[in-house]
Amino acid sequence: MAGVEGDLTGARRRRSTYSNASGGNCVEVADNLPGVVPVRDSKAPNGPALIIPAGAWVPFVQAVKGAALRA
Template identity: 50%
Template sequence: MRPLDLSAVTWRKSSHSNSDGGACVEVSGDFAAVVPVRDSKTPLGPVLAFGAPGWESFISGVKQGALDA
């Protein structure tokens, strides 16, 4: 698998990130098959890339409260 070229992607911050700059997750929707995710506090740091179907399943579970502690 080749590394993703993330040099020109558009990042958007999660609507659930808090306003004081902490706990900020950013995702990019620029790829069809994968969803890159990063910590907005370290934009040059590591990026996790999830398969789009797995990411969609995760988001669905979050919205349904299936992952609430």
């Protein structure tokens, strides 16, 4: 992952389908970078991105969809 954290200019981001139309609660992910999935708040495009290893992304999404993380 070296170097990826500092340069996300090639990231093609997409907004979560669960984001609302008025711009609130928006999460964007980029799934075109090898080995990592950067996640950011779309309301803060120049803010930090959370860099998740690609191997951890699918299990995380599956857990969320399966309600495994809901209290």
